[in-house]
Amino acid sequence: MVSQTKAIMRRFIRARGKQGPNPDQAVSHWRLMCRELKRHKLARVSLIILAVLYLVALLGRFIAPQGLESYSSEYMNSAPSKVRFIDAEGKFHLQPFVYGLKSERDPETLRKRFVEDASQIYPIKLFARGESYSVFGLFDTDVHLFGVDEPGRLFLFGTDGMGRDLFSRVVLGSQVSLTVPLVGVSISFVLGLLIGGISGYAGGRVDAVIQRFIDIVRSFPTLPLWMALAAAIPPRVGVIEMFFYITIIMAFIEWTGLARVVRSKFIALRSEDYVTAAKIAGVSDMKIIFVHLVPGFISYLVVAATLAIPGMIIGETAMSFLGLGIRSPATSWGVLMQEAQQIENVALYPWKLIPLVFVIVTVLAFNFFGDGLRDAADPYSHENSLKTAGRKGKRKWTRRSKPLSM
């Protein structure tokens, strides 16, 4: 009965489609995917969130009021500044402002703390002048998106134990935390495509050797292996090198999963008639691979890669958190979380958990976006991913093989 209803609905959809404009116009798979993706509400929202995050990362130095190295020792562990529109006298200001801060001792705990000084008002200005930085190595500027005039201080997310503006550090940290997974996935993508392709196309002994190798790599527990590899990074390497090592480590296991997808798709497509036809017509192997085989499954691979990103974000965060990954002077969300390791520290200064929110939001956004992509790439499912979450069978190929237990 269900199939019956479905069949009827399908016919209905077909009938409706015919009434639309240009019914016979062929739509490419990518266009179809885009169209399908637009319908997926969660994926759309996630994509917007990710776009904003990456835009912020790209314009990091412009958006962050403070640079990586700057700190103000007199403002250690300061709470987030309250952005106000109405001053102590109840007057409304069109331009938001912050009060000045003065430090005092808590009479009970004798701990230093900051209180607002309502006598000083610092309006928040757009395109304020601050620390100078270079724009993509082209020219230097000191214009920032927003800021307050000296000696005012604006700490949107508060400061850390060294008096560094947490908002600036989250923004600058995102440059590392958001690019490591992208580069890592790109590396796995290329490796997976290449090695999986060779394995699937060549078959025979080459295939067997590659498959055994993949088996062995996969038998390593992800996290301890990452830890061991990260521990092997020489202690005093530059920021760029460090970044490079970490991405390689992230990609070290991930490519095997992609290679498997590629291999199975290769094998499935290899016996398709149109490939045989191309072979008989004397088309070269390379051309067959890139013209006939790869377009047949590239969308699946993109989906698999997207779904691999959250794992890498968490991986990088974990490594940096343990002090095995990104190190000072560079920063990442994992590095920022180090201060949250002492629970007393967090209890006193709870804003130190803010970087964690960014990690979770990014991971969720990538998950939902990947789910949306998967549904869009799969012509047989037009349902919301929340509703079909974890359906087995046809979608097994992208199911994460291991949950992120870190």
Added chain:
Amino acid sequence: MVRYISRRTLLMIPVVFVVSMIVFFIIQLPPGDFISGYAAKMSTSGEIMDEQALAQLREAYGLNRPWYTQYFTWIWGIVTEGDFGYSLSYNRPVADIIGQYMGVTLMVSIVTMLFTYIIAIPIGVLSAVKQYSFFDYLSTGIGFLGMATPNFLFAIILMFLSFKWWGDPMLGLFSPEFADAPWTSAKWIDLLKHMVIPVIVIGTSNTCELIRVMRGQMLDEMTKPHILTARAKGLPEWRILIKYSMRAAINPIISTIGWSLTTIFTGSTITAIVLNLPTQGPVMHKALLSQDMYLAGSWLLLMAVFTLLGTLISDILLAWLDPRIRLERKGA
């Protein structure tokens, strides 16, 4: 079946061999060795060791030989005498240290796994049966959140809350006053209290994944044609649910017990460091940082072997539970 198991076990041996080689290679990768790290540490406390003393130490521990020689010595010791080498930072045989921490690690892992299954299966079934209900959306939503939150960050949140509410972050497995006390009921209660956060933290992502799988499996199974056949027989709905849908849906869940356990076992590493649990995580971390290569290498090797064993157990369980696969194996 016996033949299948023994064949699979035999096939594992060469894999373990290669794995052990890779492990050793990775472990000796960092520049310098334990002795140079040790010397650096000593020098900060004012004691300068001369080159000759260092060379003597290296000679004594065999650290000056090429890595493959060291590897074969190590692996030979493991195979012949169960000797995993000597931990330089603990100043004890590695096997000793492993023995000390293995028990607690296994206990935490198994309790966590039980928790995972006990929570996940009923929730998964219920949200499939009541599909699109409030409960379904709630559990799916929490499931997504749980999967997206890295465990160790989750641990920080729970510790924070525990500290806020009870003034105790519940670090470790015992309160200091019970650490060396004999096993009394008070100590048990203390242990149970301390187990709550680790079990929730380590288990949540697995639980969420399991709920997702279980729900999907159930939805799949509930729409299978043979369910309609059963209904047409006049079987009551609850019996259809238990006898057919759940029985089939639970197969992939049960059969993943093997690697579920190893995932928990190896995946708890960072959580254990954050929560300061007396399990393998902090030991491994310390060993890696101080280049205590035999200790780190042995742990890594053990975990890889565990992963392989877990996969083997899962495959066997799958074959045992599903008659279709059982037949294939018989034929093979």
Added chain:
Amino acid sequence: MDKTQQAAVDVAGQADLVSRPEPPVQETLVLEVKGLRVGFRTEAGLLQAVNGVDLTIGRGRTLALVGESGCGKSVTGRALLALQPKHAEVEGEIWLSPGSKGDGAGRALDPGRVDLLQLRPSGREMRAVRGGRVSMIFQEPMTALSPLHTVGDQIMENVLLHRTRNRREARQIALDMMERVGIGHAKRRLNQYPHEFSGGMRQRVVIAMALSCQPSLLIADEPTTALDVTIQAQVLELMKHLQQEIGMAILFITHDLGVVAETADEVAVMYLGRIVERATVHELFRAPKHPYTKGLLHSIPRIGSTQGRLASIQGTVPMPLGLPPMCGFYDRCPERIEGLCNRRDVPETSLTNSHQVRCFLYGGDEPREMSAEHRIEGLNKQDKEEEVIDG
């Protein structure tokens, strides 16, 4: 289409089918369906899959429900046992009468005449009917059995539900049934799993399961469609044979007219949720009345046909969504009468005691003069039709 089915159709065209005696209709009815309507709420509106179906099946008789896919025949079959999806809306009456045989064995409930639609779906009474008094066979023998339970377990389950509580006895009944449906080495095969059976053997298992409680009615939803042709013939033969032994009635849902000719006593042709023509097999194959029935019969290939192309019915079944009161076949009908068929709902016309048709070409309450011309044209065509079949 293939040789067996061609042969079947040819046979059907000849006198063979007339020989069966027709029992007096009213008293021996097993099933009487009145005004059955099944609708599905969809985003696009109410989808009326079954739109006022009347059916009667006599004891021990076979009624074939024929139609293209999507015409509502399977929905009808499932609605009889309240097996429709939860969101479906069912109206009408489904009267089930006690069967003549096999109601003794351990049946707790009074097997009197009941309206199945008055029972709670999946309630105790309904469940007693399912598998006990009315059994069902589905199209796919590959998926109709649980892969994780032995064949014996699945047959015995039915027996244990309706006939006996004793496992040993149930096992004996299962063994007996397996032998009766022609499964050799029944004792050994009882403990095997469905994947160890071939498609035809599996369908035999399904039949054994369905008949294990000697139902008075069997609803067979395309039971042979998924099978090889030779196996098809065997299974049909088996069903016929068991029908005589048990004395049950069969509602045979199919799109295959060859199968209809081979098995049915009466035929109901369904289109867009309605019965458009109802007749005995003989009448239907000999003198089809409704243009749709004619179209269906035309689309069967025949030995010795000189036609180069196989006839087919233009178009597809429309969506039963918000249908206006008109003939559902109007758009595809070669004999449509504009201004009539697309203006009004078509009533049913009785041509003989056993032959009803829902078409304005054969009367109804429309002003006759308006359609006289068409009727003559139609009758001419009909004559040609008979020639074809007879030839």
